[in-house]
Amino acid sequence: MAELKINLDRCVGCGLCVSSCPAGALSMADKKARVDPDTCVLCGLCLGSCRFGAISIEKDHGGAADRDSYRDIWVFCEQRSGAVLDVGLELIAKARELAERRGCRVAALLLGRQVAHAAHSLIAAGADTVYLCEDAQLGHNLELPYAEVITRLIRSHRPEILLFGATAFGRSLAPRVAARVQTGLTADCTELDIDPDTGLLLQTRPAFGGNLMATIHTQIFRPQMATVRPGVLPAPTPDLTRTGEIVPVAPPEGLFDAVVLLEEVLTPPAASIADAEIIVAAGRGIDGHKNMALVEELAELLGGAVGCSRAVVDIGWAEYRHQIGQTGLAVSPKLLIACGISGSIQFLAGIGGAQKVVAINTDPEAPIFGVADYKIVGDCVEVLSALIARIKADRGL
Ligand SMILES: Cc1cc2nc3c(=O)[nH]c(=O)nc-3n(C[C@H](O)[C@H](O)[C@H](O)COP(=O)(O)OP(=O)(O)OC[C@H]3O[C@@H](n4cnc5c(N)ncnc54)[C@H](O)[C@@H]3O)c2cc1C
Incomplete structure (x- = not known):
C-alpha cells in the first residue's frame, strides 16, 4: 500500500499544497501541512506544488x-x-x-x-x-x-x-x-x-x-x-x-472525482455476434466472396449470425464487425460452425466460450479440429451446400 508522507521538519507552512489538492485531503494545523489518509487519492499533485521537498509518497509493499x-x-x-x-x-x-x-x-x-x-x-x-x-x-x-x-x-x-x-x-x-x-x-x-x-x-x-x-x-x-x-x-x-x-458497504464521505459528467448520450446497441447463440463462421478456405452467400444462407436458416476469421476481413470478404478472435470479438455461442478456418491461436482466443464447435476443413491436421466437437474433413463449399439443401428439404422450402 502507498501513503502520502509530510516531512514536518521541511514543511514551512506555506499552504501551497493545500490549495493544490483536488481531493481536499490536505489542511494546515499549527502552521504545518497535514494529510487525511482516508481522503487522499495519491494523485501526487501536491508533490509538485511543494518547493521544499516536504511531501513524498511512500510505498510499503504491504501486499x-x-x-x-x-x-x-x-x-x-x-x-x-x-x-x-x-x-x-x-x-x-x-x-x-x-x-x-x-x-x-x-x-x-x-x-x-x-x-x-x-x-x-x-x-x-x-x-x-x-x-x-x-x-x-x-x-x-x-x-x-x-x-x-x-x-x-x-x-x-x-x-x-x-x-x-x-x-x-x-x-x-x-x-x-x-x-x-x-x-x-x-x-x-x-x-x-x-x-x-x-x-x-x-x-x-x-x-x-x-x-x-x-x-x-x-x-x-x-x-x-x-x-x-x-x-x-x-x-x-x-x-x-x-x-x-x-x-x-457505506460509501466514503464525499467521494471525489476530477471528472464532471455533463451529459450521457446513449446509442442503441447494434446486434453483435458476441451475443449470437449460433454462428456460422467463414475462413480463407471459403475461397471467394461469392461463397460467403452460402455462409449467410446457412446462418439465416439456423437463426444465427455470420462470423469470420481475420483473413476473411483482410481480404475484404466480410466487415470487421464479423471478425472473431484476439483482435476481433470473443464469442460464446451454443453452436459455432467453422468453415475453412485453420484455427490459429488468435482465432481460438475468441471462441473459448463456444459450447459446441463443428469444423469443416480439407486438412485433417488443421488445428481447429483440436477444439472441435464434430469434425468434417471436406470441402466447406460442398458441405455447406449439402447442409443448406438438407435443411431446406426438411422444411419443405
Ligand atoms: C497480432 C495478431 C492478431 C490476430 N488476430 C486475429 C483474430 O482476431 N482473428 C483471426 O481469425 N486471426 C487473427 N490473426 C491472424 C491469424 O494468425 C491467422 O492468420 C488467421 O486466423 C487465419 O485465418 P484463416 O484460418 O481463415 O486462414 P488460413 O490460416 O489461411 O486457413 C485456411 C484454412 O482453410 C482450409 N481450407 C482451404 N480450402 C478449403 C476448402 N475448400 N474447404 C475447407 N477448408 C479449406 C485450409 O486447410 C486452412 O486450414 C491475428 C494475427 C496476429 C499476428
Whole structure:
C-alpha cells in the first residue's frame, strides 16, 4: 500500500499544497501541512506544488510482506443502468471453479446507484458474498469514485485474487486500483487457472503480437489482479437455490472525482455476434466472396449470425464487425460452425466460450479440429451446400 508522507521538519507552512489538492485531503494545523489518509487519492499533485521537498509518497509493499493474510477471490461486477454485464457472471463462474481448488470463497463487488436488486443474480451465478455499495456518485461509470471504494475494500478485507471484465470501463478502472494497492495486473486474459503446487493464479494471455500464449504469475504482491475479455469464458447456469450474504458497504464521505459528467448520450446497441447463440463462421478456405452467400444462407436458416476469421476481413470478404478472435470479438455461442478456418491461436482466443464447435476443413491436421466437437474433413463449399439443401428439404422450402 502507498501513503502520502509530510516531512514536518521541511514543511514551512506555506499552504501551497493545500490549495493544490483536488481531493481536499490536505489542511494546515499549527502552521504545518497535514494529510487525511482516508481522503487522499495519491494523485501526487501536491508533490509538485511543494518547493521544499516536504511531501513524498511512500510505498510499503504491504501486499508483498504479508501474502498469507490475503484470501478469497473477488469479482468486480460492472453494471449499466442496474443490469450486471454478462462478463461479471462469466467471471463469477470461473472464480467459483478456482475457489473450489483454492479452498476459499467467492465475493462479488456490486457498486452503483440503486443496484441492490441485482445482488441475488450474482449469488445465483456462484458468489458467496456480495459487497454492495450504493451511492449517487456511483451512478455513472467514473473511475475515481469506483477506484476509491474498491481500494478501501481491498485494504480492509484483503482478497487474494481480484478479477475485472476487460470492458472499456474495466480496462480503465483495474489499473487505477492496481496502482493504488501497489500490485500487478495482467490485462486481457483468455484463461485463468490455479497452479496446483503454488496456489498462484495462472493468468494466460496472448503475447508477442499474439504469436504465443504467455502465462503470468503475480508471485510477490497481492491481490493478484487480472482483466478477462467478455465472452471468452462460458456463462454460468444460474442456480436460484444458492444462498449467500449481501454485505452493505457505506460509501466514503464525499467521494471525489476530477471528472464532471455533463451529459450521457446513449446509442442503441447494434446486434453483435458476441451475443449470437449460433454462428456460422467463414475462413480463407471459403475461397471467394461469392461463397460467403452460402455462409449467410446457412446462418439465416439456423437463426444465427455470420462470423469470420481475420483473413476473411483482410481480404475484404466480410466487415470487421464479423471478425472473431484476439483482435476481433470473443464469442460464446451454443453452436459455432467453422468453415475453412485453420484455427490459429488468435482465432481460438475468441471462441473459448463456444459450447459446441463443428469444423469443416480439407486438412485433417488443421488445428481447429483440436477444439472441435464434430469434425468434417471436406470441402466447406460442398458441405455447406449439402447442409443448406438438407435443411431446406426438411422444411419443405
Ligand atoms: C497480432 C495478431 C492478431 C490476430 N488476430 C486475429 C483474430 O482476431 N482473428 C483471426 O481469425 N486471426 C487473427 N490473426 C491472424 C491469424 O494468425 C491467422 O492468420 C488467421 O486466423 C487465419 O485465418 P484463416 O484460418 O481463415 O486462414 P488460413 O490460416 O489461411 O486457413 C485456411 C484454412 O482453410 C482450409 N481450407 C482451404 N480450402 C478449403 C476448402 N475448400 N474447404 C475447407 N477448408 C479449406 C485450409 O486447410 C486452412 O486450414 C491475428 C494475427 C496476429 C499476428
